[in-house]
Amino acid sequence: xxDAPRTLCGRLRGWGFVLPGLVWTLAFFLLPLAVMxxxxxxxxxxxxxxxxxxxANYRAFLAKSFFLESLLNSIEVTVTVTLLSILFAYPLAxxxxxxxxxxxxxxxxxxxVLPFWTSYVVRSYSWLLVLSEGGLLSTALQDLGLVDGPVSxxxxxxxxxxxxxxxxxxxxxxxxxxxxxxxxxxxRRAAQDLGAGPVRTFLHVILPLTLxxxxxxxxxxxxxxxxxxxxxxxLGGNRELLLPQTIMLQIARRSDFPMASALAxxxxxxxxxxxxxxARWLKLERV
Amino acid sequence: MPxxxxxxxxxxxxxxxxxxxxxxxxxxxxxxxxxxxxxxQDSRLPVPPFDGPSLRWYGAVFDDxxxxxxxxxSLLVALGASAVSLLLGFLAAYGLARHRLPGAxxxxxxxxxxxxxxxxxxxxxxxxxxxxxxxxxxxxxVGIGHVVINLPLCFAIxxxxxxxxxxxxxxxxxxLGAAEHQVLLLVTVPLLWPAxxxxxxxxxxxxxxxxxIAFLTSRFDVTLPVEIWSMLRSGLNPKTxxxxxxxxxxxxxxxxxxxxxxxxxxxx
Numbered sequence: 001x002x003d004a005p006r007t008l009c010g011r012l013r014g015w016g017f018v019l020p021g022l023v024w025t026l027a028f029f030l031l032p033l034a035v036m037x038x039x040x041x042x043x044x045x046x047x048x049x050x051x052x053x054x055x056a057n058y059r060a061f062l063a064k065s066f067f068l069e070s071l072l073n074s075i076e077v078t079v080t081v082t083l084l085s086i087l088f089a090y091p092l093a094x095x096x097x098x099x100x101x102x103x104x105x106x107x108x109x110x111x112x113v114l115p116f117w118t119s120y121v122v123r124s125y126s127w128l129l130v131l132s133e134g135g136l137l138s139t140a141l142q143d144l145g146l147v148d149g150p151v152s153x154x155x156x157x158x159x160x161x162x163x164x165x166x167x168x169x170x171x172x173x174x175x176x177x178x179x180x181x182x183x184x185x186x187x188r189r190a191a192q193d194l195g196a197g198p199v200r201t202f203l204h205v206i207l208p209l210t211l212x213x214x215x216x217x218x219x220x221x222x223x224x225x226x227x228x229x230x231x232x233x234x235l236g237g238n239r240e241l242l243l244p245q246t247i248m249l250q251i252a253r254r255s256d257f258p259m260a261s262a263l264a265x266x267x268x269x270x271x272x273x274x275x276x277x278x279a280r281w282l283k284l285e286r287v
Numbered sequence: 288m289p290x291x292x293x294x295x296x297x298x299x300x301x302x303x304x305x306x307x308x309x310x311x312x313x314x315x316x317x318x319x320x321x322x323x324x325x326x327x328q329d330s331r332l333p334v335p336p337f338d339g340p341s342l343r344w345y346g347a348v349f350d351d352x353x354x355x356x357x358x359x360x361s362l363l364v365a366l367g368a369s370a371v372s373l374l375l376g377f378l379a380a381y382g383l384a385r386h387r388l389p390g391a392x393x394x395x396x397x398x399x400x401x402x403x404x405x406x407x408x409x410x411x412x413x414x415x416x417x418x419x420x421x422x423x424x425x426x427x428x429v430g431i432g433h434v435v436i437n438l439p440l441c442f443a444i445x446x447x448x449x450x451x452x453x454x455x456x457x458x459x460x461x462x463l464g465a466a467e468h469q470v471l472l473l474v475t476v477p478l479l480w481p482a483x484x485x486x487x488x489x490x491x492x493x494x495x496x497x498x499x500i501a502f503l504t505s506r507f508d509v510t511l512p513v514e515i516w517s518m519l520r521s522g523l524n525p526k527t528x529x530x531x532x533x534x535x536x537x538x539x540x541x542x543x544x545x546x547x548x549x550x551x552x553x554x555x
Contacts, residue, residue: 013467014386021379021398021438028435029401032412039415092311095304111312115319117538119496121512122531125519126318129325129333132523136321139335170315227405230498234519244407251503257415264408275403 040261049258057262067246067263071270074243077157078226081164082218088165089172090214096173097180109177113170124234127163128154131235155237163235164225171224172217179213180206219278223271243267319535326528333525344529354530357514361495364426364510368433369490373483375434376441381475384449385457395446399439409435410500417504424506432500437490444489448482449475481549488545492538 040057043050061067096108115123130136133152141147153159183206191201229244236242241249243263250260297305325333329341348354379398383391401409413432417424453475460474461467476483498512505513511534518527 011386011388014382014388017378017382017386018388018394021375021442022394024375024434024438025398025401028413028431029404029409030397032409032416033404035416035419036408036412088311088314091304091307095308099301099304112315114539115315117492117542118319118322118531118535119512119515119538121498121515121519122322122527122534123318125515125527125531126322129321129523129528130318132334134332134334135523136317136335166315166318169311223403223405227407229407247407247411251411251414257418260411261415264411268404268408271403271405 036261036264039258040265042258044254044256044258057259058266060259061262061266070241070243070246071266073157073240074226075270077160077164077232077242078222081161081168081225082221084161084165085168085172085221086214086218089169089217090176090210092169093173093176093180096177105181109174112173115166116170120230121234123167124163124231127159127166127235131159131162154235155239157236157240160232160236160242163231164228167231168217168221168225171220172214175217175220176210176213179210183209215278219274222274226271227267322528323532323535325525326532328525328528331525333523333528344525345533347526348529348533351526354511354514357509357511360426360508361511364430364433364501365491365494368430368437368494369487371430371434372437372441372490373487376438376486377445377479377483379438379442380445380449381471384446385454398442401435402439402443406436406497406499410503413500414503424504426505426508426510428504429501429510432504433490433494433497436497436500437493440489440493441486444486445479445482448479453478484549485545488541492541495538 041053041055043052043054043056092112096105096112100108115126118126128135131152132138132154133150135152135154138147138150138152141151142149153162187205187209188201191205196204227244229248232242232245233248236245238245244267247260247263247267250256250263324337325339326344327337327339327341329338329343379394382388383394388394410432413428413435414424417428422428456478457470457474460470465473496512497510498516501510502513502516509517511530515527515530515534518524518530521527
């Protein structure tokens with residue numbers, strides 16, 4: 001397919017096209033990662049930056065329960081969010097693809113992802129309006145006589161999880177719907193002709209065929225969720241910290257870039273591990 | 288029950304499906320509805336009971352020079368970063384799709400690698416690097432960061448759109464005597480126009496909405512999400528609702544525009 005000149009001159013021209021983007025990526029993506037990796041091996045002692053290579057930050061990470069706990073919190077929250085989002089999004093995607101007449105599907109889908117278009121910070125703030133003390137939820141529960149005093153789900157893990165699930169249900173509905181709507185109708189008919197009921201058809205035909213859509217969505221959810229600072233900071237508060245909050249704390253409060261870099265490296269390693277574990281389902285290289 | 292009547296009534300399955308969809312749509316749309324509704328609140332707290340409608344908080348937003356400045360900064364950064372991302376992404380995609388380069392596979396991986404790294408890490412890397420090089424934080428550094436996240440997106444989309452069909456049209460143009468830059472500007476760009484528009488638009492929305500990179504790499508001049516972030520410190524406030532609703536309105540208008548320009552053309 002590449003048909004352009006195979007001469008040296010043509011090849012140089014090809015490089016010329018790629019070069020600007022390549023330089024940008026090297027200078028502002030790869031170099032910063034390398035700098036950060038180097039920083040993670042340095043140390044901040046008092047106000048001084050010690051540029052001697054050591055694993056002290058990583059040792060601190062393993063030794064201080066404060067750091068390990070935030071990693072565990074992050075993993076717990078992320079796994080919970082991923083599972084809940086799949087559970088809620090799958091039926092919605094299925095209803096959209098199967099029960100809604102084709103010409104309404106686009107509108108149904110657009111409506112299902114409408115809050116995507118609010119700004120990220122604003123979306124978390126909107127949940128604060130619903131979940132905080134005196135907010136909509138509290139008022140509604142009180143009016144119904146279900147609770148006595150005002151209740152608040154803000155500043156808690158529940159708040160973080162609700163905010164996250166809200167966003168990722170939209171994302172997963174998109175990926176699963178995309179997968180479902182591409183399934184040929186014949187498969188279902190074939191399964192029925194062969195005597196499978198609706199439940200068996202779903203479990204043995206539809207579900208396995210939509211696994212790629214689920215996996216892509218779940219992977220995206222995991223990566224975006226575990227690296228997010230905004231939602232836990234606004235909705236979860238400071239009572240228990242997730243890893244990105246701990247990282248930001250090192251930067252903003254303590255200006256401890258080396259420790260923050262080490263924690264960021266841990267975060268990156270975790271995401272890479274999950275990627276490698278999912279790689280065979282993701283088939284990203286085909287994209 | 289007469290047969291006609293039974294077929295007119297929804298089956299229990301459809302009813303359950305409808306109820307589930309209604310519930311989920313409620314969950315998905317609830318925060319946006321609350322946000323917009325209480326932006327019209329008259330009193331000082333955006334919580335029930337609703338005592339509007341009033342436009343006083345929108346007035347407060349448009350009278351706030353900090354918010355208006357942030358809005359301008361956001362527009363500037365988003366336009367600039369999207370234009371650079373689109374240009375670099377397009378050139379790289381063209382180079383890799385139309386020329387046989389050694390190590391093409393590795394180049395592709397490298398160019399799309401930033402998609403797999405969280406914004407927090409990209410932002411931190413830039414912050415630390417700029418810091419140690421003595422580069423002052425400004426809207427420029429925010430823009431640089433936004434190109435880092437949008438370039439891979441533009442590249443990936445455009446690369447996937449440069450199929451063999453277009454290569455043949457380009458070859459025809461070359462055979463007819465067009466120079467390389469003519470092929471690029473008069474053949475490739477017009478053929479890819481919907482994809483180019485979509486890339487620009489996607490980059491724009493990502494940059495417009497991006498918080499972490501903008502937060503860590505800006506200092507005195509900030510973008511809108513960072514300004515909204517600092518407004519959150521005052522707790523629940525109808526003014527924040529008004530800013531949020533306003534941004535939401537702009538985004539929805541942009542989406543409708545995209546729908547009309549890109550998909551409207553395709554359907555015809």
